[in-house]
Amino acid sequence: MTAAVQAPSSTWAPLRRQAFRALWIAQLGSNIGSWMQSVGAQWTVVHQPEAATLTSIVQAASLIPVLFVSLPAGVLADVLDRRRLIGVLTAVMVVITAILAVLSARQLVPPATLITITLLLGACQALMSPAWQAIQPELVPRAELPSAAALGSLNVNIARAIGPALAGFVLALTGPAVVFGVNAVSDVLILVAVLRWRRKPAESAGPGEPLLPALRAGIRYVRYAPGVRRILLRALVFVLPASALWGLLPVVAAAQLGLGSGGYGVLLGALGLGAVGGAVVMRPLRARLGRNTMLAAATLAYAVGVFAAALLPNAVAVALLLVLGGTGWLIGLSTLNTTLQLALPGWVRARALAVYLMIFLGGQGVGALIWGLVAAGLGAAATLTISAVLLVLGAVSLVVLPIHPRTGELDRTVVMPWPEPEIGILADGEAQLDPAAGPVLVEVSYHVPPENAAEFLKVLARVGVSRQRTGARRWSAYRDLAAPDRYCEVFEVGTWAEHLRQHHERITGVDAGLYRKAAGFALEPPENRHLLATGR
The missing domain is CATH 1.20.1250.20 (MFS general substrate transporter like domains)
Known part of the structure; x- marks a missing residue:
């Protein structure tokens, strides 16, 4: 975009x-x-x-x-x-x-x-x-x-x-x-x-x-x-x-x-x-x-x-x-x-x-x-x-090594395309997470028909680069062996605070366009899950 x-x-x-x-x-x-x-x-x-x-x-x-x-x-x-x-x-x-x-x-x-x-x-x-x-x-x-x-x-x-x-x-x-x-x-x-x-006050706030x-x-x-x-x-x-x-x-x-x-x-x-x-x-x-x-x-x-x-x-x-x-x-x-x-x-x-x-x-x-x-x-x-x-x-x-032709022309306006992550009541009765808690594992699953699979995987690879550019320290994509038309991307973010920055501060228009394009190959909206490491 x-x-x-x-x-x-x-x-x-x-x-x-x-x-x-x-x-x-x-x-x-x-x-x-x-x-x-x-x-x-x-x-x-x-x-x-x-x-x-x-x-x-x-x-x-x-x-x-x-x-x-x-x-x-x-x-x-x-x-x-x-x-x-x-x-x-x-x-x-x-x-x-x-x-x-x-x-x-x-x-x-x-x-x-x-x-x-x-x-x-x-x-x-x-x-x-x-x-x-x-x-x-x-x-x-x-x-x-x-x-x-x-x-x-x-x-x-x-x-x-x-x-x-x-x-x-x-x-x-x-x-x-x-x-x-x-x-x-x-x-x-x-x-x-x-x-x-x-x-301006909004600009001086770090x-x-x-x-x-x-x-x-x-x-x-x-x-x-x-x-x-x-x-x-x-x-x-x-x-x-x-x-x-x-x-x-x-x-x-x-x-x-x-x-x-x-x-x-x-x-x-x-x-x-x-x-x-x-x-x-x-x-x-x-x-x-x-x-x-x-x-x-x-x-x-x-x-x-x-x-x-x-x-x-x-x-x-x-x-x-x-x-x-x-x-x-x-x-x-x-x-x-x-x-x-x-x-x-x-x-x-x-x-x-x-x-x-x-x-x-x-x-x-x-x-x-x-x-x-x-x-x-x-x-x-x-x-x-x-x-x-x-x-x-x-x-x-x-x-042979030119500046990429679209560099500087992509939409780098920060947007918030993701819904807020859902958090249930934790074991101690609190509904708020410690910002330092982590690492956080995020799963996004897609139901993609076979005729869309090849193009979807090309876009998903670019989505993975975007996830890592905005905060993920590891990213991988998987296919469900029991249901071959089910795909899942999994990425890990260091802390809950870092993941919230992904949601609120780091996703630009070009990133959001990639996410929408990947979701467009699926039969229904992707499903998101957030998992927090235990014993920490």
Whole structure:
């Protein structure tokens, strides 16, 4: 079952909404500060011995924490107030960055200290990112989500166009301490905007799900969502080779092109300028091209930028082709992010987005570290050439491993298609179950005539994936040997509370459509039984 098709909105439509606009502007200021921080941190070590390794480590240090905290962060974003979570983490980042500025002013920031503080800031950002991603559907209607995702990517890339060049100018006039101080002030903008945002009461009420079961539920959802898994695979195939450019561009600027901090900032600004252009052309491209064609074209455009950085000795030529690379980066990133946002139901959005961020940002961090080590042996030019070839191969692989065509178009609205489970009086006279009681075994039996059996079993297999995606830890289907036209699906849920969440919070329109389709092959409505484990 597909969601209602709505006309694509203008790229700029979300900015008409006050809450989105205020947070977007604040995020732009913060992102400019973050890019200034990144340039200041990398340029601090670019003239050290083993510069290729150190600059890649600094790049990786800001991203690798996502591998360890992204999943717990997604759980927190789904079970806590997202506004409050963003506010607290932003305040912590302001304090950490201010400390870095003070230490830098006193020349107390050796590479080890810089890397440690960068790790702490990366951990805070990783904790906040799933909540930030998950609030987007609260700020704009579903029809505007692709535009909101494009504007989010545009935000980062406008900052990339401005922040590095501004950082190069500030570094030339003053030093890293001022750059770090500007970043601390920029994060205050986010704090003010978040404090002024008022969420609707229904949206701020969390589901009250315990953290560990919520974490397991999120992992289970991704495991049994084929469309989501394919997006994650495409993100990994793109970002691992793409990360080489971000990690090695400082070395290319300094050693290969003979540029100073200002020139490095201009190269990063060229990538950002290309991304701004990508945001402008993406809507008409989306109207004409499919997701897979857009992703392939974007990957090839980015590969051209990487080839330029690897092979061209002229800084102007490199900058011009990096504009094309920035366009590819924006379109590729936005295509993946938008498709995933549209594919996820609200109850698990932050957790699944956390897995995506763990793969994309973590892959970027690990990739930068690996490419830095490779460059220490082969040189930056050869390493970038290898990464560009891998990008081209990744684009070609879309022929055999595309994004599934219906991903992002299925109805993910939460519904309640099941009747409430019947509970008799228990042995102790109570009619209420302990939410922690379990495991719970659910049996659903069908009376299916022989002529419907083959098609019914195909649909039932998809029903089984749905049961597991929404909470079942085991699922099986059986045929009654005494009555061959009787079939039974059996699935186990960990606790009674988890099963009630299946009933009330996790079944979407596409799941309900599968259940109705399976029931349509039967001669009468399916029969349900709930069994609770004894002796526990």
